[in-house]
Amino acid sequence: MAQWNPWHGCHKISEGCRHCYVYRIDSRHGRDSSQVSLTRDYDLPVRRRRDGRYKIPSGETVYTCFSSDFLLSDADPWRPEAWAMMRRRSDLHFLFITKRIERLAALLPPDWGEGYSHVTLCCTVENQERADYRLPFYLAVPLARRIIVCEPLLGPIDLSPYLSSAIDEVIAGGESGPDARPCHYEWVLDLRRQCVEAGVAFSFKQTGANFYKAGRHYAVPRPLQHAQARRAGIDFSPRGAAPMPGQPSLFG
Numbered sequence: 510m511a512q513w514n515p516w517h518g519c520h521k522i523s524e525g526c527r528h529c530y531v532y533r534i535d536s537r538h539g540r541d542s543s544q545v546s547l548t549r550d551y552d553l554p555v556r557r558r559r560d561g562r563y564k565i566p567s568g569e570t571v572y573t574c575f576s577s578d579f580l581l582s583d584a585d586p587w588r589p590e591a592w593a594m595m596r597r598r599s600d601l602h603f604l605f606i607t608k609r610i611e612r613l614a615a616l617l618p619p620d621w622g623e624g625y626s627h628v629t630l631c632c633t634v635e636n637q638e639r640a641d642y643r644l645p646f647y648l649a650v651p652l653a654r655r656i657i658v659c660e661p662l663l664g665p666i667d668l669s670p671y672l673s674s675a676i677d678e679v680i681a682g683g684e685s686g687p688d689a690r691p692c693h694y695e696w697v698l699d700l701r702r703q704c705v706e707a708g709v710a711f712s713f714k715q716t717g718a719n720f721y722k723a724g725r726h727y728a729v730p731r732p733l734q735h736a737q738a739r740r741a742g743i744d745f746s747p748r749g750a751a752p753m754p755g756q757p758s759l760f761g
């Protein structure tokens with residue numbers, strides 16, 4: 510697994526951004542996250558070692574633009590080169606997540622076709638309002654793969670109008686950090702039910718820090734949030750549910 514942050518900084522645009530980890534981490538270092546700039550790693554995918562091999566070896570998944578949003582307007586002048594580097598490294602798998610999916614259609618490279626097969630572009634929706642706004646754009650753009658990320662999940666969401674064979678997976682998770690908003694297990698289970706009914710894969714990624722199950726509150730420490738979600742054993746694949754780990758947890 511590799512990470513490529515070609516530019517750094519972003520602007521908050523919706524409720525899901527309120528406790529953005531980029532802002533949180535930058536504030537610890539006195540850095541202004543709203544100042545968007547290219548990083549020293551902007552050309553990392555095409556950089557080579559002294560022996561001529563690429564620094565990122567073939568076959569890696571590259572988590573892209575995790576300290577910004579790939580579709581941010583500030584990055585419009587830099588994005589064509591980023592697309593070109595992705596095109597050149599078709600031996601890698603690039604994955605990025607956006608809250609600005611409405612901009613994508615106008616920003617695609619000319620040879621995009623039905624979507625680069627080695628690029629996964631995930632769309633975040635944190636509540637019903639953002640789902641109803643963003644998902645029609647997401648479904649309208651040609652993509653090789655579509656993943657809806659409901660994280661931080663801030664309320665119940667009815668995704669059923671958007672779930673079809675065009676969606677490969679839904680990922681749900683709560684919010685982390687000191688001021689994390691609550692995540693209710695009932696919301697997570699309801700998303701899972703919708704996915705099962707539509708035959709779409711589902712993954713419960715993390716509980717978040719303030720988790721409610723059956724009316725009871727759990728303050729879940731950061732290192733346990735992913736593990737507790739895994740132990741719920743509710744991930745679903747249309748080809749068969751993932752096996753339950755069966756360790757003791759707040760899911761009994």
Ligand code: SF4
Binds near residue numbers: 529576
């Ligand atoms: S879009 Fe993402 S990176 Fe940008 S402010 Fe919102 S949460 Fe942070």
